[in-house]
Amino acid sequence: MDAGPGGAGLQHQAGAAAVVGGVRYLSRWWAPEGFTTTTRSFEFREGGEWAFAPDGGATRIVIRTVFPTKELRDEAVEKYHAIEGGRQTLSSLAAYVTDPAAEGS
Incomplete structure (x- = not known):
């Protein structure tokens, strides 16, 4: 690459594009701690789209x-389980959100 004016910038941009833009690299660092990212489709270009899903970690629902x-509570617990x-x-919800076939359902 050109080492003249702007040449170092071009080298930096090309290096960043290779690391950030490559799906195999992007999926390694684009996620919070304890998660990974699964990329379904990726277009590294202006206006491109990235379809991804975070994996791992845990979600807690309360x-x-x-x-x-108290009587109505007891009835709900005992009579209606x-x-x-x-x-x-919640088990059904967990299965649903982790099932790739459920997308768009």
């Missing part, structure tokens, strides 16, 4: 249900 009385039903629902 659901609170408030009942007006609310706690187990909630666990099953």
Whole structure:
């Protein structure tokens, strides 16, 4: 590359494009600690698109249900199995968000 005026800048841009722009590199550093990135499609150009999904880590969901009385809470737990039903629902959610086939569903 040209070492004249602007030459070092061009070298830096080319080096940055190789590291940042290469999908195999980008997927190694583009994610918070404890996560990785799966790239579905990538166009490294102006106006290009990048379809990706973060992987790993954990999401914690807390659901609170408030009942007006202890008796109504007990009925929901005993008669309708609310706690187990909630666990099953969150398990279904976890399966859904990690299933690539669910995209667009």
